[in-house]
Amino acid sequence: MKAFLGAAAALGLLALAPSAHAARDYVWAAGSSTVFPFSTRVAENFAKKTGKKSPKVESLGTGGGIKMFCGGMGEGFPDIANASRPMKKSEYEACKAKGVKDIVEIKIGFDGIVIAMDKKSPDYNFKLEHLYLGLAQNALRGGQFVTNPYKTWKDVGSGLPANRILVYGPPPTSGTRDAWVELAIEGGAKKFPTAKALHDSDEKGFKAKVDPMRKDGAWIDAGENDNAIVGTLTKTPGALGVFGFSFLEENANVIKGAAVNGVKPTPQTIANGSYPVSRSLFIYVKKGQVGVTPGLKEFLNEFVSDAATGRGGYLQGRGLIPLPPAQHEAAKATAGKLTLMAAPKG
Incomplete structure (x- = not known):
């Protein structure tokens, strides 16, 4: 038994x-x-x-x-x-x-990684160097890296709106963040001879200086929910958002994308590489x-x-x-x- x-x-x-x-x-x-x-x-x-x-x-x-x-x-x-x-x-x-x-x-x-804003906001036409100067923790000034001093986009480039710098974007775990840093931030920094020379001689040192995003509230890590960033843009006057093109296309009734180096993000400009922040x-x-x-x-x-x-x-x-x-x-x-x-x- x-x-x-x-x-x-x-x-x-x-x-x-x-x-x-x-x-x-x-x-x-x-x-x-x-x-x-x-x-x-x-x-x-x-x-x-x-x-x-x-x-x-x-x-x-x-x-x-x-x-x-x-x-x-x-x-x-x-x-x-x-x-x-x-x-x-x-x-x-x-x-x-x-x-x-x-x-x-x-x-x-x-x-494409877009820089988007509410439809009622003024149009932006960024150069890559504007994105670097406005959003990196360490900005080049007078040939030296200094803690970013810029408060408004007009401070960064005379043709840009006078809105305060406030950008919601992807966190460090995001592939969008990795691509954004490589294409926009590093890409913009390399337009300056000092940063380009550092990149060519010491890539690790270049990344250590250039890659960190601002921590003073001008750049805000907004999590992995890109739709939440879209919602924030419609409620926060002057705010910009960084995310993938598909979210711009899905929400084209309420937001619009900035030009970069004179090129607007479209399926054609992203596919042919003329839009600089594409991947x-x-x-x-x-x-x-x-x-x-x-x-x-x-x-x-x-x-x-x-x-x-x-x-x-x-x-x-x-x-x-x-x-x-x-x-x-x-x-x-x-x-x-x-x-x-x-x-x-x-």
């Missing part, structure tokens, strides 16, 4: 085990707030077409998403990292250290989870399909700037063959 009860108890534990450690039966993607609306739309269409569970998509910022993605293999970690910048060498090495070795990098399109968007996929996570391969196929990321695809309607045809075909081939990425150089 005791043997029977022992066997029954063991069977009971076995019956409980699957529910305690059930394999995940849905795709999980985490990362960039910019890629989030695109990934969410693909998830909705994937679920409708396949009848499978809708993928879980989280907006954590590129850095947060890649960190979670690189945490390990299996059901406890995302299958996909959404990213609004390329994966860094340090992140790739962190992945490898946790056993995440076979990673597929797929470029899905382009995005590529990516998804990173664990090859080892394909065939393990139900629906992962089909989700990738939907993401790179002509219907989604092709010209005229449904993500273009959401604000994604599509890849040129040859790059789009290359992305489809990478997703189809699950071609592994090379180690990043930096």
Whole structure:
């Protein structure tokens, strides 16, 4: 009898085990707030077409998403990292250290980082150097780096409005922040010979001086919810916001975008690179989870399909700037063959 009860108890534990450690039966993607609306739309269409569970998509910022993605293999970690910048060498090495070795990098399109304001605000035409001088913690003055002294945009450039400098933007965990610092802040600083010489001789020292954003209230880290920044702009006279182009396009009835170096952000200027603050968007996929996570391969196929990321695809309607045809075909081939990425150089 005791043997029977022992066997029954063991069977009971076995019956409980699957529910305690059930394999995940849905795709999980985490990362960039910019890629989030695109990934969410693909998830909705994937679920409708396949009848499978809708993928879980989280907006954590590129850095947060890649960190979670690189945490390990299996059901406890995302299958996909959404990213609004390329994966860094340090992140790739962190992945490898946790056993995440076979990673597929797929470029899905382009995005521009816009400087937006309420429709009733005056128009701004920034130069890259204005963005650096107005928003970096250390501004160049008389050939020296000093704690940023500028209070209004007119102080920074005579052709700019006299509004106080107040900008809501992405936090340090965001890929948008990384791209913003590289393209706008560093890009603007390099227009000055002193900063350019420092960059060429000591890139680490250049970044230490130039990259930190103001901490005196002129720049405010506004979290990963770009729609919340849009709401703030409509309620705060004179405030500006920094976020991805898709949020400008979605809210074009209440906000507008500034020109940078004389170029307004549009799908055309972002795709051809004439708008200076534009970047590529990516998804990173664990090859080892394909065939393990139900629906992962089909989700990738939907993401790179002509219907989604092709010209005229449904993500273009959401604000994604599509890849040129040859790059789009290359992305489809990478997703189809699950071609592994090379180690990043930096």
